[in-house]
Amino acid sequence: MHHTSSPFVPRCAAALLLALLPALAWAQATPTPNRVDGYGTPNTTAPSPPNPSNHGETELNILTSYYSQDGNRGAVEGGIGTQQLTDLTPTIILNVPLDSATRLSANLGLDYYSSASTDRIDQVNSSPSSSDTRFHADFGYSRALADKRTIVGLGAGVSKEYDYLSFNITGSWAKASADGNRELSVAAQAFFDRATLILPVELRTNGRRENGSDTRQSYNLNVVYSQVLNQRLQLAVSTELVAQRGLLSTPFHRVYFRETGGGYGAAKTELLPRQRLKYPVGLRLNYYATDLLQVRGYYRFYNDNFGITAHTFELETPLKVTPFFVLYPFYRYHTQTAADYFAPYLSHSIADEYYTSDYDLANFSANKVGLGLRYSPVYGIGRFKTPFGGRVAKFKALDIRYAYYRQSTGLTANLISADLSFTLP
Amino acid sequence: MTLPNFARLALGGLLLAGGSGLSSCVSVAAYQKVYLNDEDMKLANKRIEVYETNFESYREGAGGANGGKVGGGCGCN
Numbered sequence: 001m002h003h004t005s006s007p008f009v010p011r012c013a014a015a016l017l018l019a020l021l022p023a024l025a026w027a028q029a030t031p032t033p034n035r036v037d038g039y040g041t042p043n044t045t046a047p048s049p050p051n052p053s054n055h056g057e058t059e060l061n062i063l064t065s066y067y068s069q070d071g072n073r074g075a076v077e078g079g080i081g082t083q084q085l086t087d088l089t090p091t092i093i094l095n096v097p098l099d100s101a102t103r104l105s106a107n108l109g110l111d112y113y114s115s116a117s118t119d120r121i122d123q124v125n126s127s128p129s130s131s132d133t134r135f136h137a138d139f140g141y142s143r144a145l146a147d148k149r150t151i152v153g154l155g156a157g158v159s160k161e162y163d164y165l166s167f168n169i170t171g172s173w174a175k176a177s178a179d180g181n182r183e184l185s186v187a188a189q190a191f192f193d194r195a196t197l198i199l200p201v202e203l204r205t206n207g208r209r210e211n212g213s214d215t216r217q218s219y220n221l222n223v224v225y226s227q228v229l230n231q232r233l234q235l236a237v238s239t240e241l242v243a244q245r246g247l248l249s250t251p252f253h254r255v256y257f258r259e260t261g262g263g264y265g266a267a268k269t270e271l272l273p274r275q276r277l278k279y280p281v282g283l284r285l286n287y288y289a290t291d292l293l294q295v296r297g298y299y300r301f302y303n304d305n306f307g308i309t310a311h312t313f314e315l316e317t318p319l320k321v322t323p324f325f326v327l328y329p330f331y332r333y334h335t336q337t338a339a340d341y342f343a344p345y346l347s348h349s350i351a352d353e354y355y356t357s358d359y360d361l362a363n364f365s366a367n368k369v370g371l372g373l374r375y376s377p378v379y380g381i382g383r384f385k386t387p388f389g390g391r392v393a394k395f396k397a398l399d400i401r402y403a404y405y406r407q408s409t410g411l412t413a414n415l416i417s418a419d420l421s422f423t424l425p
Numbered sequence: 426m427t428l429p430n431f432a433r434l435a436l437g438g439l440l441l442a443g444g445s446g447l448s449s450c451v452s453v454a455a456y457q458k459v460y461l462n463d464e465d466m467k468l469a470n471k472r473i474e475v476y477e478t479n480f481e482s483y484r485e486g487a488g489g490a491n492g493g494k495v496g497g498g499c500g501c502n
Contacts, residue, residue: 004479032439063472063473067480069484087480093472101439101459159499161499164499180455193499226468228458229451231460232461234468250485282469286466286467288460288463288466294463294465306486310485310487318465336485339486360484360486366484368477372471374464399472399473411484413480413484415476415480419471419472419473
């Protein structure tokens, strides 16, 4: 280990400036090249040394999660309704190497949710709004260029649920330095969505659940700069600028006003501006303390033109019980100010230009705590024959994670997730 | 909006560690990256975390740039 010569100093200075961005800007972010849901973005992490155990093999991941939440600030009933919801989300991710430089990826899955909150759209229990299934499929293509340090990627995807159809396209570019100590990655995405407008039952004038449709477009630019600091420490600074336009309100969210009270038929549907800009910036810092313990820290700062300012801090401390068995407790703290357009039940005035009683946009703090375990023995957990020409697949690793989440609004949530990794020769 | 003391301390520590690390920026050769190549040193969320980042982006109205959704695709009830 030695200190670098002069060409490296300006780079360090630039990295230091980038690292200080969170203290200077208003935003929130994290580098996440491993997106699973709704994106075809290929992995843009710095090229790592090839792993002889799975070089050239097809990788298959089966993920699933069960999410359950409860609270009494549901926006469907104007900020005073139930927030009870469960969501089951099986997902399959396939990563296929075409050759040493090219990969195809596919991400297929669904969300099956049951919601007591949306059930209240129709004011009748067990209405058609009580549950729904969302399907999503995303496909990606990535290629390492001749210099072996640049990876480009393209992707596209679609998702569909009862009242919402979405298409997305994405492109990415990542380049690592010659010594592999720095990387810059850029990913751009566009979403083109169409929502069927479903109004609360008492506000329907055409006698039908659906009241036409509206569109939403979202454009995201994600930039990540990562830097190795020394043999045990590395950081990443990232930002994801987001511009949305079109339907940003949820038509079945009710708002009750102080002048008109909370009687049946007194509500209006939520109304928000048709343009939103988000400015997130974040800092991630990982430290290899000892062979037993690592520290993963993350901070983000968020601001948008709705008036929300948020700070988020995360800490994870993986503990290697054995070289192949890791326990990782984690903690997350989040605090945000309310959107300019938020007010609780019966607090808005009918003179307000925009209004919502959706507590997702309220002023609150939230804590999340949990524990994960990963088991990944070097020769895999097991092997079995597949129907594909009798090829032998390897059950490579298992990751299980539980999280408990609590908001100061009273909302609580539990989530258990699992990730099973397989390889096919 | 004010951060609680423990969050301020943690944030200060994170920035201080990053700043001090940057101030002693060194070139690390490939053969010296045994620690940095560890699975738990990846500068990204784990794949399994995506469900959490998604629900957080819905429940907090402050999503984006964290692997969760940023407005497209919905599934947001």
